Amino acid sequence: MIKKSAISIAYFLGSMAILIGLWQLVSIITKAEIPSPVSTWTVFKELMVEPFYDRGPNDKGIGNNLFSSIGRVFTGFLLGSIIAIPMGMLMGSTKIGMSLLNPIVQILKPVSPLAWFPLGLLAFKDSGGATIFIIAITSLWPTVINTAFGVSSIPQDHKNVGKAFGFSTWKYLTKIVIPYALPHIFTGLRLSIGIAWVVIVAGEMLSGGVGIGFFVWDSWNGLSLEKILVAILIIGLVGLILDKGFNALQNLFSWEGK
């Protein structure tokens, strides 16, 4: 067990070494137009001295920007999930639901978040609201699809239990449908939070004001590529943490293999 985790840590460090090596190489080739890992590290340390300063609009610490983004992501993701889970259940439990809703899902799913942005602005008259809107509407699809799949694949054996013992609709839903579909729902949520995190950066580049996406754009305007690279690394790390967190939740709620 200890040996196994030591090996995986060694692989992770190796992987990071390759990444930093490639980065250094690109930096050398571009004659430091792309900042080197060392100079980025210096800027990172500077940013970390005071990550939560607030000097009015458009001038906030990277920590403020990051947490504002995380807040928006979770708001949008939560709203999306509130729509997505019941919708997926409806699709998975009835043929009519599937036939009526599936074409809508298929048409709206590939739409770029940026295409939704003007509609959000129109609806909410506010770029913050619009950002949350585009996160909700682009991140809900994997949850819809996975929930529908989970609900529709409930084995006949489990359905028979409900039938044979006369379960009420509520009992059927809470004791059979939801527990069976829960691992699938969590798979969907995990994919959805991943999309939400990708969308936030694009959304905030348009919306401005505050957020990690805005921070990237603002750093570009201030010609600080080091800051952009720091932001990219932080975005990547937070994405990784979100994914691991949802993976842990998925395992927690999965009855399989118990």
Place this chain on the structure above:
Amino acid sequence: MTNIGNSVKFVDSANDFHKINANETSVSIKDVTVSFKGSKGTFTAIKDINLEIKKGEIVALIGHSGCGKSTLMNTISGMVLPSKGEVIANGNPVKGPGPDRGIVFQNYSLLPWLTVYKNIYEAVDSVFKDKTSTEKHELVEENLKMVNLIQHKDKLPGQLSGGMKQRVAIARAFAINPSILLLDEPFGALDALTKGSMHIELLKLWNLDNRNKTIVMVTHDIEEAIFLSDRVVVMNNGPEATIKKIVDINLPRPRNKKDIAHDPEYIKVHDELLNLLFDKFSIED
């Protein structure tokens, strides 16, 4: 009573209150035909079946795989509705599953995310809506004790052996106190030793209830059918399966698993059933 080995009793227990209410009809199957509509047209599983089952009787349905014996039993449970004819259970036409008929499924059908206790509790809760939660709790505990699983009540089905899972399924079916118990190849997946003790367990529960419960079971195991039943219904091969013959098992109860094998009546019935199931093979092979 005879003991085999140290712990496993392969003998049906005695019951002083033995009374088969031989005159009351429990299940009445009248001209039942079941057809399924498929992509290749209509498939008729069973055709024009007539069968009367008395209260307190144990009846086994036996036949080759796919002969429609499960379908026939499912018309009693209400999981399958006849295309023609009707089934009367406890005096009422069967329109769907009901709490007067308890089902033990072939593959146990326990909900894997609920504990042993919860699996039974949810069924009890669903059937006895008027009972208080204390009453329901006691009912579940009582039935768990009956199948000797009280110490495993907080385990998930995945942590149990096949025999234990089947005992949970039986306890669940008994907990809703049905007058008719329907068993679909209940012991098919168990090893011979476990199977033997499960037969005894089942008869023990039946005796505890003064042999008032009607039991209908589907099986493909001749020995099991003879040991447990009062009558064995042999089915023809499907499609359009019918009843080939109904064989009475005139072996006195309590029955002893070891001694019964040497009983001339047992040997006679065993041969008869074997021939009924076998001639089909010899013609086709």
